[in-house]
Amino acid sequence: MKIELAENYGFCFGVKRAIKIAEENRQSATYGPLIHNAKEIERLQKDFQVALTENLDDFKAGDTAVIRTHGIPKQELETLYARDVHVVDATCPYVTKPQQICEEMSEQGYDIVIFGDEAHPEIRGVKSYATEGAYVVMSVKELEQIRFKEKIAVVAQTTRKVDEFLKIVNYLIPHYKEVRVFNTICNATFENQDAVRDLSKRADVMIIIGGKNSSNTKQLHSIAQAYCPDSYHIEGPDDIDDAWFEGKAYCGISAGASTPDWIIEQVIARIKTGSKSA
Amino acid sequence: MKIELAENYGFCFGVKRAIKIAEENRQSATYGPLIHNAKEIERLQKDFQVALTENLDDFKAGDTAVIRTHGIPKQELETLYARDVHVVDATCPYVTKPQQICEEMSEQGYDIVIFGDEAHPEIRGVKSYATEGAYVVMSVKELEQIRFKEKIAVVAQTTRKVDEFLKIVNYLIPHYKEVRVFNTICNATFENQDAVRDLSKRADVMIIIGGKNSSNTKQLHSIAQAYCPDSYHIEGPDDIDDAWFEGKAYCGISAGASTPDWIIEQVIARIKTGSKSA
Structure with a gap:
């Protein structure tokens, strides 16, 4: 069975970039949450020792401060620089x-x-x-x-x-x-929707990954269903039923804006294993 | 009887300005029609010797060229200057x-x-x-x-x-x-309409002056009629019927965008004479 990811899915460019920056700066702290995704922040803390603080005064000379994707006020950035904090800017471009x-x-x-x-x-x-x-x-x-x-x-x-x-x-x-x-609106959400629409026209089974309460994931699932009736909304690999793929030749995959790549990768691995064992 | 002109009426600011400039430059010529009003151009020719040519080559060194309200292409303006033509710019600001x-x-x-x-x-x-x-x-x-x-x-x-x-x-x-x-739209037309609306709410008789085929004059008349049923559309003083003003206390006047002030003045004089003789 062919497995294909939508052209745009999951985390947007700015979030992916910020996570990469955080991973490259172990023993640092973000000032405010790096992104709006608690699970991912937990992972960064556990695997990369990237802490999170809401207090600017926690940063002392020589500390590394990672600036969140949403950016911070100019005056606070200047304060960090003035204190000789090592500033790593993960503000989305x-x-x-x-x-x-x-x-x-x-x-x-x-x-x-x-x-x-x-x-x-x-x-x-x-x-x-x-x-x-x-x-x-x-x-x-x-x-x-x-x-x-x-x-x-x-x-x-x-x-x-x-x-x-x-x-x-x-x-x-x-x-x-x-x-x-100045049109500073980012089309990432709409691009995910366009891409799932495009892919679900070609695929004969669609897997949409994201929290059950994630509004944008539900929207992706609803779009997929309109073009591909065999569309399933799952939170992770454990939700998969191998029966979904029986007789199918083309599996499309997309994910909500708060779904990290590692969950998507686990899902793909699980589908591959399932379809091999089937 | 009180006679009151609408706050905005008739020729717009740019047209009035251009006519004044033309009147101050006797023995000149405009390159293309100064404004889109044949009667007024005729008057400028007769009373102020302001000719009209469509041919740039008619202008020789020392001639006075009046630039029309609509402006002319930059390259043609440069040609006039290069030929030592005396250029008087009546382009609307x-x-x-x-x-x-x-x-x-x-x-x-x-x-x-x-x-x-x-x-x-x-x-x-x-x-x-x-x-x-x-x-x-x-x-x-x-x-x-x-x-x-x-x-x-x-x-x-x-x-x-x-x-x-x-x-x-x-x-x-x-x-x-x-x-x-850049919002370069001029509100003159809309200002005339707003002003006639305003005035016709107060007046008990309205006189709207302009060509019978003038679309913007007909619009003014229609607006006036909505607020003041005794509204009349005339082309000039000869169309006036003194009976219109019997028992009236407040006469409002407006005029279309192609109506020169001298016609408006003739109408006002005629109304005053009529109301005195009545």
Whole structure:
């Protein structure tokens, strides 16, 4: 039986990159959770001695601080550098980008609109790079309360939906002379969905790996089922039933955004063993 | 009877300005029609000896060339200067703006999208200021054919509707990293409509002046009628019936975008005479 992974699946580029960086920096600590996945953080702690602290003051001169994928506020980064902490930056490059845009645009006199959640670590970081005039909004209603100058630069939290972003932009354009729109939305989630749709059209059995309560995994499973009725949502190798693969020639695999590669690899190994023994 | 003009009416700022410039430059010629209004051009020729030519070669050293409100291509302007023609620029400042944006943005490496009519003099002028990579489009369909680089600057023909402009922008934002939107749409037409709406709520008789076939005048009349049933659309003073003003206390006046002030003044004088004699 042919086994094929979707073109995009599981952890996004930024998460994979951050984990690799953490693994390369044993005896370090992340300031805040590296990624939003407790199991993976546990594994990094156990296998690579990468600790986790929520307290900036835990870092002393000579310590190694790994910066989380979501980034941290500029001022806190500067504090770490000032203390001669060895800083290893695992901020996702798709998050570094809006940070840089905020910094450059506010230096150039633009008002900044950040479309996102004020309380999210990514946005707290991004906003900190604007020297002044940065407004975090989630809706047009909030925008209507603000009087901007003539020129506005707009960025979005990487995980926002582009349709919602356009609503913000469509309010601003008729009201202001220049609206400089930076599309900082990351398509990883949508790419996983597109890839599972594509693969499930070809495969005759689909395995979707991810937590039973993971909303994005359930979405992947529902898309797969629409094209391939023999689609199964599992959490790990133990959930597999060899009967699923009887008479099948082409098995497609995808995984939710919080599923680490090692679980995916265990599943593939289990399917291969099963299909050999069958 | 109180007579009040709408807060915005008739010729827009750019047209008024151009006529004033032409009147101050007797014995000159405009290259192409100064504005899109034949009666007014006739008047400038008769009373101010401002001729009209469509041929650039008619201008010799020492001649005075008045540049039309819509602007002309950069290369033709340079030809006039090179020939030592005395150039008087009556280009509307709202048209000069997208010209400048095109020049600056293409120098900075942006691809330029101009939302407008390729054949319109304004757009031929605006486009000429982009050094390279300027695309004139009227629809998303046309945009889909074009592969842009990463950064796009967008301007609009001054008379386009903002809703249509947003469609163009909304296609670009999800597809490109940076879309720098310059809202170069002029609100003069909409301002006339807003002002007639406002005035007709207060007045008990409304006079709307403009050609019987003028689409924007008919729109003004229709708006006025919605709030003030005694609203009349006239072309000039001769169309007035004194009976309209019997028992009225408050007469509101507006005029279409192609109606010169001197016709409006004649109408006001006629109403005053009529109401005195009544």
